[in-house]
Amino acid sequence: MFRKTGIVLAAILFVLSSLILLRAGRETELSPAAPWDLVVSPPTGETAGEPAPYVGEEDKPAAEIAVAGPHGQLVGAPYVTDVTANSALINWVFRGTAATGADEQGWRGLHSKVSGLRPGATYYYDVLRDGTGAGAGRFTAPPASGSFTFMVYGDTRTREDVHRQVAGKAAERSPAFVLHTGDLVADGLNAKLWPGFFVAGQDLFRKTVLFPIVGNHEKNSPLYLRLFPHPLTYYSFDWGDAHFTMMNSDVGTAAPTKEERERFWSEQLKWLEEDLRGASSARFRFVALHHPPFTAMGKRQGGAKKLADALAPIFQKHHVQAVFSGHDHNYQRHIVDGIQYIVTGGGGAPLYDLDSPIPGVTQKVVKVENFVLAKVNGAQCAMEAVALDGSTIESFVIHSKSPAKAASAASRAKSNLIKSRLATAKTN
Numbered sequence: 281m282f283r284k285t286g287i288v289l290a291a292i293l294f295v296l297s298s299l300i301l302l303r304a305g306r307e308t309e310l311s312p313a314a315p316w317d318l319v320v321s322p323p324t325g326e327t328a329g330e331p332a333p334y335v336g337e338e339d340k341p342a343a344e345i346a347v348a349g350p351h352g353q354l355v356g357a358p359y360v361t362d363v364t365a366n367s368a369l370i371n372w373v374f375r376g377t378a379a380t381g382a383d384e385q386g387w388r389g390l391h392s393k394v395s396g397l398r399p400g401a402t403y404y405y406d407v408l409r410d411g412t413g414a415g416a417g418r419f420t421a422p423p424a425s426g427s428f429t430f431m432v433y434g435d436t437r438t439r440e441d442v443h444r445q446v447a448g449k450a451a452e453r454s455p456a457f458v459l460h461t462g463d464l465v466a467d468g469l470n471a472k473l474w475p476g477f478f479v480a481g482q483d484l485f486r487k488t489v490l491f492p493i494v495g496n497h498e499k500n501s502p503l504y505l506r507l508f509p510h511p512l513t514y515y516s517f518d519w520g521d522a523h524f525t526m527m528n529s530d531v532g533t534a535a536p537t538k539e540e541r542e543r544f545w546s547e548q549l550k551w552l553e554e555d556l557r558g559a560s561s562a563r564f565r566f567v568a569l570h571h572p573p574f575t576a577m578g579k580r581q582g583g584a585k586k587l588a589d590a591l592a593p594i595f596q597k598h599h600v601q602a603v604f605s606g607h608d609h610n611y612q613r614h615i616v617d618g619i620q621y622i623v624t625g626g627g628g629a630p631l632y633d634l635d636s637p638i639p640g641v642t643q644k645v646v647k648v649e650n651f652v653l654a655k656v657n658g659a660q661c662a663m664e665a666v667a668l669d670g671s672t673i674e675s676f677v678i679h680s681k682s683p684a685k686a687a688s689a690a691s692r693a694k695s696n697l698i699k700s701r702l703a704t705a706k707t708n
Contacts, residue, residue: 399423458488
């Protein structure tokens with residue numbers, strides 16, 4: 281009898297100790313449900329005290345994890361940013377009077393960094409961990425090489441119902457990540473507008489990674505950096521064999537004085553040169569900025585020319601294959617010196633007329649809501665401009681080199697690891 285009682289007591293103690301360890305996991309950098317080599321930091325933001333999100337390579341029900349509920353209501357869906365080969369930032373927004381630390385508009389942003397990712401692996405997460413799935417999402421870490429699909433769109437600043445439709449249609453295509461070309465909201469300084477962006481885009485955001493840039497409607501707002509924390513409003517990243525340079529072309533709101541704005545632009549151009557020079561081994565080099573260097577809107581061609589004069593020679597020098605922009609609420613494609621200049625500003629803002637195609641440069645112009653889907657596969661990238669109803673506006677293919685040189689380019693464009701091994705072998 282005493283032996284049986286001892287066994288029962290030991291079992292009870294084991295269960296209790298397990299529960300204590302599970303709860304204690306919330307106080308450490310390790311999510312208790314995640315693999316032991318996956319580190320999930322506690323949320324940072326306007327306040328602390330929330331449990332770390334569940335993150336793992338299995339789509340496990342959040343109900344399996346017993347944690348205290350969060351404070352406030354989740355806005356739309358969580359979203360993932362700043363993804364690298366081994367880390368990512370999971371973000372979410374709470375609103376309501378119960379949202380501890382919320383600003384005067386009643387919302388706050390939280391961020392949890394995940395490290396220890398495996399290239400090409402898909403991860404599932406849940407920021408609420410309440411069993412409902414409302415806070416669940418997934419993302420894929422960048423592969424070292426191989427094929428992938430990404431999506432580009434912008435100017436979602438008004439008509440949230442249209443943004444919802446565009447995002448929903450894009451979500452059906454399952455892009456690995458999304459480039460947003462700016463003007464996320466109509467007035468970045470108005471805190472009331474930001475929740476609508478995440479609600480409208482939730483079907484897309486919870487399934488992918490978001491890489492945004494600022495537009496003129498963000499107005500250099502500190503709220504943007506609260507939601508997308510970055511040391512600078514321009515940055516770059518790699519995905520597989522492609523390099524992406526994300527610029528801030530809204531110089532007019534970048535600083536309060538003319539001298540500071542000129543310095544901001546000069547420093548960014550210097551960074552641009554260095555960034556593209558460092559990506560010379562990438563098969564593809566893509567650039568995104570809000571304002572288009574080339575446009576078929578007559579009243580905007582003067583400003584576009586100034587931008588083109590500053591940027592086009594740099595793009596040509598460093599063999600950029602495509603430049604994505606927004607600002608003009610329509611779809612456009614131009615080719616200058618072999619570079620594709622694609623305008624995809626049809627994410628929800630009122631559409632603009634196109635009255636001045638550029639002779640010998642403009643390839644396609646359509647006044648329509650749209651997004652662009654790009655599929656990178658080896659030495660080619662197949663692009664499709666898609667309308668709101670899902671129909672194809674146009675499709676075309678770009679190559680990492682000219683078609684005749686694609687084979688030799690493919691043999692040279694190896695991963696950094698392989699290059700390092702070859703160099704070591706030659707030395708020895």
